[in-house]
Structure formats: structure tokens, C-alpha cells
Amino acid sequence: MRFRTDLKNVKTFSKLVAALNSLEKLAWVRLDDDTARFTVIPDTGSQVWASLSADLIFDNYNIQSAEPNNTINLELPLGPLLRALRSASGSTYANLRLTKKEGLPMLSMTIHTMTKDDPDKARGAGAGPGAAAGAGYGYGADPDNDPGNPFNDPDMFPQEPLELTLRREREKIITQDIPVRVLHPDTVETIMQPRVREPDVHIQFPPLLQLKAISDRFTKLAATAASSSAFSGGGLFASTNTGSGGGLGGGGSASRHPKLLLSANMHGSLRLRLATDALDITSVWTGLENPDLDASNLPMPPEEHPSARFRAAGPDKWATVRLDGRDWSRVLSVGRLEGRVIGCFADDHALILYVYVPHTDDMTAEDVVTYYITSYSA
Amino acid sequence: MVVLNFTLSEEGVAVLHDALACMFKFSDDVCLEARKDKLTLSTLNLSKSAYICFSFAVNRFFARYNFEGTPQHRDRFFCQLYIRSLLTIFRARPTSGDQRDRDTSIERCDVAIDDGVGRKSRLVARVSFRNGITASHSLPYEVKTPVHAKFNGDEARNHWAISSRTLRQLMDHFSPGIELLDINTDDENRIVNFTCFTEKVQKRGVVNNEAVLKKPLHTNIAVEMDEFDDVEVENKLHIIISVKDFRAILQHAQMTSGALTANYSHPGRPLKLSYSADGVLCEFILMTVGEKTALVQKHKNPQKNAAKAPAPQLDSTSHRASSVASENRSNPTPSTSRPPQNAIQTRPRQPAFEIRPSPMPPPTTARSSGLFVDQTEEDEQWEPVNPDEEEEEDDESGRLGWNNTNEPNPSSIRIGSYLSRQAEAQPEPPEHLVSGIDPTQRLEEVRRFGLFSD
Missing domain, CATH: 3.70.10.10 (Proliferating Cell Nuclear Antigen)
Structure with a gap:
């Protein structure tokens, strides 16, 4: 079993790992001849299946094993991997290889990096600010101070601190060893990608940062509303209306996991709603795109697809899922990948998010990260 | 009488603050030692595995420096102070912002140590701000011989x-x-x-x-x-x-x-x-x-x-x-020989230096967390929401809340004041009630006293 590769697009890799790490600490990584698949299945919450073509993040990729397609299955902690990738970001060169240290399997990352001397961080101990101000006056008094003079452009000739040592900055070699477990193919055979029925609505999402900011705000409001209504229910209204007291009790238990209602229609609208006993707020995005389906991939003619019925039923026909606010926030953390996001709604059942990761070097190629989010029952 | 006084520039205050902040990661208190030619701040951590010493050259660091000495301390003066209170005094204000920020920045700081027989031992720091405000702080201190770690330079090749x-x-x-x-x-x-x-x-x-x-x-x-x-x-x-x-x-x-x-x-x-x-x-x-x-x-x-x-x-x-931790006993000045009011113990604490190994763990590592690879700025916003987090920034969170205490400033009230107030609040049992109405009496039992009209 051999795995050795140079790393490229470390930033993208690191963002993906950060997004996965917000859902679960351990990931199952399946490497083969041409893909690297990262799977995260938390005990509760949404699953992620991220399938990346090996040449998105790897270079000089070399993999060998006894399995078909040279498959290697690993279980690895995402936290240490993320930390190693952060230390590789900005490096001149980084590679990753599977190795053994003291009898334990390790994913060893070797990073060649330079330290950057950031003079702004230093306290110039008196001389610094004064000297800079003096230089500024010098320019002002210069009689040849015309805009055409390139020497007046600080960007063209940035002032550099006087280097007193002639010692040149050298490359440092950093080794980060990530503990891993090599999984036998039999143990991962049973883990299957979830199957979801044909979606009722598919829609391109608005920028996830917007959606996340509003979702997070709703989640916090839900917690506040639930706690304050439980408080008033216990104090003032419990004796007068026992019926509503029971209802409020239910709201109290939901407060720890506030549910958000996310709906979409086939007419370009996405709606996020929070409804509690005390408040009902809704945010609506309109003018979004409902992308066309690829007829060749459908199990039925496009006009019989559930989405056709939803489109025909008009803009008031919504497909809705109930989401846990915290889990949803963790899911939306994938927005840092800055990819296009398509949501597929199976009404009252599930939401599948396809996050497309663009390749920086090949604009036509895209990899996809798939989130499976189950709707909570009402 | 004034034993020591010196003036710090704005920059000097910042440098002093940095030094104190560094020492605070190791220990709660600091030993100040003043001589004619230098001022030394030193501390030893609780587990005595780390010793920190900052020496400030008088002629280069201070805007003004005057060491008088006392009959007891002719060539040097030393005392022990709380780092936390010093940090509050020398806290750096932002100076790089707009004009308003500049107004609240420190212009200079005068520090004087007042000591002597029959006087209260105090370190007085007078901080002058650019906006004309002057803040004076008076700190008690403990006179304590500083401990200096020995390091054999010849051995360390x-x-x-x-x-x-x-x-x-x-x-x-x-x-x-x-x-x-x-x-x-x-x-x-x-x-x-x-x-x-x-x-x-x-x-x-x-x-x-x-x-x-x-x-x-x-x-x-x-x-x-x-x-x-x-x-x-x-x-x-x-x-x-x-x-x-x-x-x-x-x-x-x-x-x-x-x-x-x-x-x-x-x-x-x-x-x-x-x-x-x-x-x-x-x-x-x-x-x-x-x-x-x-x-x-x-x-x-x-x-x-x-x-x-x-x-x-x-x-x-x-x-x-x-x-x-070989104690520097070259100039033993036991505090017991001093007037009792000079040896002010600001609060009971662990004996700072003992020969036996201290069972206390070293101070927490949490403060140095700023050293790790920082996340890029935009990463913050992608972190999952945690609605239960209490100490969230107030303007950002959608949480509504009221201060349900009626205390003017709860954080500044110490336990001690609560205890004393509680004692005050408990009324003395009024003598006349012993034979009168018991407060726990039922209402119908009270009616016979004719206090209520039917």
C-alpha cells in the first residue's frame, strides 16, 4: 500500500476540511486512481459526501494498493488535518504521504515554507513612527514633487527596512504527522450514499453568506423567543389557560433545537421562516434560477418529473423542509468554498445541497460536495 | 518621602505594559527593584520553573528618573506589586485611529513611590491623557526581597x-x-x-x-x-x-x-x-x-x-x-523590622517563595492561545451558530435581554460588600412583636384584635 502526492490548491482543500470539520471530527477518506472522496456521517445531523477529482488537490499523485482501482480507505481526524493544511497554506511546496511511525500509520505532510517578516507587528520603540513621519515630510518638501515622478509612488518603490544582517532567509521544512487508521474494504462496504426520491423543487441558492447570516439570526431569536415564552407561561398564564400552558411547554423543549422552515418553489423563490408561539418571521429571496434538468439522467420523462407538477402548480406551491438551526448553520459553513450551490427539495422529506467546487486551473471542470439534510417531522 | 519617581512617554507606557502582560502569563505579582542606574521588574512562576526579568536602562528608557533612596534602602529599593492592577493603569489606548482616538491616548505617565517611616507605602501613578484628563492611581505594595534566578554563563556553552x-x-x-x-x-x-x-x-x-x-x-x-x-x-x-x-x-x-x-x-x-x-x-x-x-x-x-x-x-x-531560586539575601531587609503599616498585604496569598516544590500547577495556558495559526478573517463568519453562547457580541446577536439585577454595576461589587449588606438587611427582631402578632399568624387569628372591619 503506497500513497504519496504533492499538494496543490491547499486553500481549497483547507476550506473543504474546515467545512467538514464543523459537522464531525472524524472523516472516512477513500482514495483511488482518480478521486479523493471525503465522507462525514455524524451521529445526528447532516451527512456530507465530497467527491473531488484527485487533480484538484493533488499533483504527482501516486497510489498503489491490492484493491481494485488502487483504493485506500482511511479514517482520519479532521482537526489535525486542518491544522496541517493551515500550516501548508502559503508554503512553497507541500506533500502528503502514508507512512508508519513507531508502528502506527501516519499521514505525514512535509511542508517547505518561508517565514514572512512582518515589520508592522514590531513596536518600533520610539524611532519607528517618528522616522516614518520624517520621511513623509521629506516627500512633501521635494520641489520635483510631480505626479509623473515614479519615485513619489510608494507602491512602485516601497520603503523597506534597513537590513542589518546579510543573512538570507532560508526555507524551513515542517513535518506534520496526522494519525490515521487504515480501514479494511469490508468495513466500509456497508456505508452507502443515501438514496432520496426525485426532488420536487430544485433551485440555485442565494449567496450562502446572506443565507447563513439570516439563518443564524433566526436561530438565536428562536432560542430567545422560546425561553421568554416559557418564562411567561410559567408565571402569568399557566393558571388561567392550562391548554396553552401545555403548548408552551412543547415550545420550551424545542428551544434547544429551534426548527427553521426552508421552502422553495419552481418559480425562483426561496423562503426561510421561523414560527414560534410569540413570533413569525419570514425572509424571501426571489428571482433565483431553477436550473433545467438533464433529461438523459432522469428515470422518467421531464414532464412527469415531480418538479414539473410543482412548476405547473404555480408560485404558491412550496416544497418545505424543517431544519435544525445549529445543524443548518454547520452545513452552511460550506459557503467558504465559494462554489455555486443547488438545493434539491423533497417536500417534507429531505434537502440535498450540491456545492460545486470550481477548479482554478480548468474553468470547465467542477467537483461536487453533496450534503444530505433530513427534514424533521412537524 | 518620595523614594523613587520617574516619567514615561507614551511609548514607554506601552513598552512597560507589554512587559507586564508577558510576566502576567507566568505569575500574578511582580517585584520592582530600583537603583540609581536601572529599574528591574522580575518574577518567578509558582512552580519555579520560569524566571522573568526586565531591566530598564535609566538613561535610555525613561523621560525622567530620580532615585532618592531612604535610610533603609540606600542603594536600592524593592517592592512587590500586583501585575493585574498595573496592567489596568498602563493599558494602552488605541492611537492609530481618528482624532477622537488620539485625544484619549496617553501623553505621559508620572510614577512616584512614597515610602518612609510613618507614611503609607504607596505607588502613585499619574497618567496624563491628550484630552487633558489626568488619572491618578494609588497602589499599595508589599516590601519583599526579590528572588533572582542564578544562571551560570560559563557552564552554558x-x-x-x-x-x-x-x-x-x-x-x-x-x-x-x-x-x-x-x-x-x-x-x-x-x-x-x-x-x-x-x-x-x-x-x-x-x-x-x-x-x-x-x-x-x-x-x-x-x-x-x-x-x-x-x-x-x-x-x-x-x-x-x-x-x-x-x-x-x-x-x-x-x-x-x-x-x-x-x-x-x-x-x-x-x-x-x-x-x-x-x-x-x-x-x-x-x-x-x-x-x-x-x-x-x-x-x-x-x-x-x-x-x-x-x-x-x-x-x-x-x-x-x-x-x-537561590534567594538574594545580600541585603536582607525583613519587613518585620518595618513599621507595621508599611507591610501591606493586599490580599492573602500563597507564600511566593518556598523551598519545597509547590503543588500548584503553573498558570493557565489559555492566555497564549493567540499564538496559534490565526484563521483568515473571513473564516469567522463561517463558524456554526451557537445560540446558547452567552458572551456573544451584543450588537451582533439577535438575543434580547435585560439586566435583571438592580445593582448599579454588579461586576464592581465584591462578595464582601454583599455579605456586609446582608448583615445590615437582616433586621433586629423587634422586641414589641414578641408579645404581639406573630408574622406567621393566619389572618382569621388576627381578626380578633379588631384590626380589620368585617
């Missing part, structure tokens, strides 16, 4: 120097959970290795257990010897120090642009880190993990050695008793 900022940036690559740093050299490859590890090494035979995956990231950084100035180290010598201490030092060292020098001899003997900037000399003496096996097994993997190595704090106490 291994030494190197490197840019403190380079070293600080290298520390970013270590993960937060690690405890120990092994610095070792390899003459053949002309490199110096910085290896981190924790003592919690997994036992063998649990390979298939998930615990394997909980091991922290193991990091090694190889730096070419050419990057060091003046490197002279015994080949393959492993010297092990606490990462937390090292990080705290580098956090401060990076603010000076100069080189940081390390001097050391062998495992179990102290290591000195030093650097200087504009009239301030910063010296740190750290105990290294003393390990008899280290010398024998030094060619083996450092992690194996470390597994057998005891914690540096525990092992090094014997050395410390003799070498590090």
Missing part, C-alpha cells in the same frame, strides 16, 4: 541566536494541545530541529482503537543552521522546555525586531533566553526537562525519551532549589 519573529512564526505551526518542545541539532545536515510532543503517549497495542486518532498532531520543524547567528551547539543534544512558556516569551519577543539568544548546557539545567531593545533587556531563565536518560539515549527518537521524562516542573525542583 551551547548557544544560538535567531530573529525572534522568525521563531515566533515557526511556533504558529504547532497545534494548541502540545506541551513540550524539544530543540535538537543535527550537525551532518546542518539543521536545528524544533519538535513538539505531549507526554500523553498512547500505549502500544491499541492500534485498532479509535484512541489512536485522538493523538495530537505531531510537528517537527527543521531550520537550517545558516539561518542562525552564532550557533554553537553540541551535536544531537536534546533540550526540552515547556511550549507554553516559550510561546509566552515569543509573544513578547516578536514586538522587538532583534535577535533572540538562547544559552544552555544540559537537560535538567536552566536555559536562558534573552533579547534587548532600546534600553530594555529581557531575560528569561527556564528550567529544562531534566532527564538522566536523555544523555544516554540522545541518539534515539526524542519522543521515546519524552515518554519516560517526568514533567519539567517536578523534576527540576531539586535543581531549582540550588541553582535557580
Whole structure:
């Protein structure tokens, strides 16, 4: 079993790992001849299946094993991997290889990096600010101070601190060893990608940062509303209306996991709603795109697809899922990948998010990260 | 009478604050020692494994400095103060912003120490702000002989120097959970290795257990010897120090642009880190993990050695008793000989220096968390929401809340004042009620007194 590769697009890799790490600490990584698949299945919450073509993040990729397609299955902690990738970001060169240290399997990352001397961080101990101000006056008094003079452009000739040592900055070699477990193919055979029925609505999402900011705000409001209504229910209204007291009790238990209602229609609208006993707020995005389906991939003619019925039923026909606010926030953390996001709604059942990761070097190629989010029952 | 007074510029206040903030990561209090030619701040951590000393050259650092001395303290004056209260006084205000920020910045700070027979011992700091406000602080202090760690420079033949900022940036690559740093050299490859590890090494035979995956990231950084100035180290010598201490030092060292020098001899003997900037000399003496096996097994993997190595704090106490914490008794001025009001104990605390090893753990590492690889700014917004988080920024959270206490400023009220108020609030049992109406009496029993009309 051999795995050795140079790393490229470390930033993208690191963002993906950060997004996965917000859902679960351990990931199952399946490497083969041409893909690297990262799977995260938390005990509760949404699953992620991220399938990346090996040449998105790897270079000089070399993999060998006894399995078909040279498959290697690993279980690895995402936290240490993320930390190693952060230390590789900005490096001149980084590679990753599977190795053994003291009898334990390790994913060893070797990073060649330079330290950057950031003079702004230093306290110039008196001389610094004064000297800079003096230089500024010098320019002002210069009689040849015309805009055409390139020497007046600080960007063209940035002032550099006087280097007193002639010692040149050298490359440092950093080794980060990530503990891993090599999984036998039999143990991962049973883990299957979830199957979801044909979606009722598919829609391109608005920028996830917007959606996340509003979702997070709703989640916090839900917690506040639930706690304050439980408080008033216990104090003032419990004796007068026992019926509503029971209802409020239910709201109290939901407060720890506030549910958000996310709906979409086939007419370009996405709606996020929070409804509690005390408040009902809704945010609506309109003018979004409902992308066309690829007829060749459908199990039925496009006009019989559930989405056709939803489109025909008009803009008031919504497909809705109930989401846990915290889990949803963790899911939306994938927005840092800055990819296009398509949501597929199976009404009252599930939401599948396809996050497309663009390749920086090949604009036509895209990899996809798939989130499976189950709707909570009402 | 005024024993000592000096004036600090705005820059001087900031430098002093940085030094105090650095020491606060090791200890709660600081010893101030003033002489004619220099002012020294020093402290020793609770476990006595780290000694920190900042020396300020009088002619270069201070705008004005005047040491008078007293009949008792002719050539030097010393006292012990709380770092926390000093940090509040010398807190740096933002100066780089708009005009309003500039107005609230510190213009200068005058510090005077008033002491003498029949006088209250006080350190008075008068901070003048650019907007015309002057804040005066008066701090009590304790007169206490400072303890200085001894370091034998002749014995410490291994030494190197490197840019403190380079070293600080290298520390970013270590993960937060690690405890120990092994610095070792390899003459053949002309490199110096910085290896981190924790003592919690997994036992063998649990390979298939998930615990394997909980091991922290193991990091090694190889730096070419050419990057060091003046490197002279015994080949393959492993010297092990606490990462937390090292990080705290580098956090401060990076603010000076100069080189940081390390001097050391062998495992179990102290290591000195030093650097200087504009009239301030910063010296740190750290105990290294003393390990008899280290010398024998030094060619083996450092992690194996470390597994057998005891914690540096525990092992090094014997050395410390003799070498590090040798009390400077050259000028014994026991506080008992002083008027009692001079020896002000601001609050009961642990005896700072004792010969026996202290069972207290070293101060928390949490403060140095700022040293780890920082996330890029835009990462923050992608972190999952946590609605239960209480200490969220008020303007950002959608949480509504009211202050349900009727205290004017709850945080400033100490337990003691609550206790005293409680005592006041409890009314004396009124004498006349003993024969009258018992407050727990039922209403119908009271009616017979004719107090209520039916």
C-alpha cells in the first residue's frame, strides 16, 4: 500500500476540511486512481459526501494498493488535518504521504515554507513612527514633487527596512504527522450514499453568506423567543389557560433545537421562516434560477418529473423542509468554498445541497460536495 | 518621602505594559527593584520553573528618573506589586485611529513611590491623557526581597541566536494541545530541529482503537543552521522546555525586531533566553526537562525519551532549589523590622517563595492561545451558530435581554460588600412583636384584635 502526492490548491482543500470539520471530527477518506472522496456521517445531523477529482488537490499523485482501482480507505481526524493544511497554506511546496511511525500509520505532510517578516507587528520603540513621519515630510518638501515622478509612488518603490544582517532567509521544512487508521474494504462496504426520491423543487441558492447570516439570526431569536415564552407561561398564564400552558411547554423543549422552515418553489423563490408561539418571521429571496434538468439522467420523462407538477402548480406551491438551526448553520459553513450551490427539495422529506467546487486551473471542470439534510417531522 | 519617581512617554507606557502582560502569563505579582542606574521588574512562576526579568536602562528608557533612596534602602529599593492592577493603569489606548482616538491616548505617565517611616507605602501613578484628563492611581505594595534566578554563563556553552519573529512564526505551526518542545541539532545536515510532543503517549497495542486518532498532531520543524547567528551547539543534544512558556516569551519577543539568544548546557539545567531593545533587556531563565536518560539515549527518537521524562516542573525542583531560586539575601531587609503599616498585604496569598516544590500547577495556558495559526478573517463568519453562547457580541446577536439585577454595576461589587449588606438587611427582631402578632399568624387569628372591619 503506497500513497504519496504533492499538494496543490491547499486553500481549497483547507476550506473543504474546515467545512467538514464543523459537522464531525472524524472523516472516512477513500482514495483511488482518480478521486479523493471525503465522507462525514455524524451521529445526528447532516451527512456530507465530497467527491473531488484527485487533480484538484493533488499533483504527482501516486497510489498503489491490492484493491481494485488502487483504493485506500482511511479514517482520519479532521482537526489535525486542518491544522496541517493551515500550516501548508502559503508554503512553497507541500506533500502528503502514508507512512508508519513507531508502528502506527501516519499521514505525514512535509511542508517547505518561508517565514514572512512582518515589520508592522514590531513596536518600533520610539524611532519607528517618528522616522516614518520624517520621511513623509521629506516627500512633501521635494520641489520635483510631480505626479509623473515614479519615485513619489510608494507602491512602485516601497520603503523597506534597513537590513542589518546579510543573512538570507532560508526555507524551513515542517513535518506534520496526522494519525490515521487504515480501514479494511469490508468495513466500509456497508456505508452507502443515501438514496432520496426525485426532488420536487430544485433551485440555485442565494449567496450562502446572506443565507447563513439570516439563518443564524433566526436561530438565536428562536432560542430567545422560546425561553421568554416559557418564562411567561410559567408565571402569568399557566393558571388561567392550562391548554396553552401545555403548548408552551412543547415550545420550551424545542428551544434547544429551534426548527427553521426552508421552502422553495419552481418559480425562483426561496423562503426561510421561523414560527414560534410569540413570533413569525419570514425572509424571501426571489428571482433565483431553477436550473433545467438533464433529461438523459432522469428515470422518467421531464414532464412527469415531480418538479414539473410543482412548476405547473404555480408560485404558491412550496416544497418545505424543517431544519435544525445549529445543524443548518454547520452545513452552511460550506459557503467558504465559494462554489455555486443547488438545493434539491423533497417536500417534507429531505434537502440535498450540491456545492460545486470550481477548479482554478480548468474553468470547465467542477467537483461536487453533496450534503444530505433530513427534514424533521412537524 | 518620595523614594523613587520617574516619567514615561507614551511609548514607554506601552513598552512597560507589554512587559507586564508577558510576566502576567507566568505569575500574578511582580517585584520592582530600583537603583540609581536601572529599574528591574522580575518574577518567578509558582512552580519555579520560569524566571522573568526586565531591566530598564535609566538613561535610555525613561523621560525622567530620580532615585532618592531612604535610610533603609540606600542603594536600592524593592517592592512587590500586583501585575493585574498595573496592567489596568498602563493599558494602552488605541492611537492609530481618528482624532477622537488620539485625544484619549496617553501623553505621559508620572510614577512616584512614597515610602518612609510613618507614611503609607504607596505607588502613585499619574497618567496624563491628550484630552487633558489626568488619572491618578494609588497602589499599595508589599516590601519583599526579590528572588533572582542564578544562571551560570560559563557552564552554558551551547548557544544560538535567531530573529525572534522568525521563531515566533515557526511556533504558529504547532497545534494548541502540545506541551513540550524539544530543540535538537543535527550537525551532518546542518539543521536545528524544533519538535513538539505531549507526554500523553498512547500505549502500544491499541492500534485498532479509535484512541489512536485522538493523538495530537505531531510537528517537527527543521531550520537550517545558516539561518542562525552564532550557533554553537553540541551535536544531537536534546533540550526540552515547556511550549507554553516559550510561546509566552515569543509573544513578547516578536514586538522587538532583534535577535533572540538562547544559552544552555544540559537537560535538567536552566536555559536562558534573552533579547534587548532600546534600553530594555529581557531575560528569561527556564528550567529544562531534566532527564538522566536523555544523555544516554540522545541518539534515539526524542519522543521515546519524552515518554519516560517526568514533567519539567517536578523534576527540576531539586535543581531549582540550588541553582535557580537561590534567594538574594545580600541585603536582607525583613519587613518585620518595618513599621507595621508599611507591610501591606493586599490580599492573602500563597507564600511566593518556598523551598519545597509547590503543588500548584503553573498558570493557565489559555492566555497564549493567540499564538496559534490565526484563521483568515473571513473564516469567522463561517463558524456554526451557537445560540446558547452567552458572551456573544451584543450588537451582533439577535438575543434580547435585560439586566435583571438592580445593582448599579454588579461586576464592581465584591462578595464582601454583599455579605456586609446582608448583615445590615437582616433586621433586629423587634422586641414589641414578641408579645404581639406573630408574622406567621393566619389572618382569621388576627381578626380578633379588631384590626380589620368585617
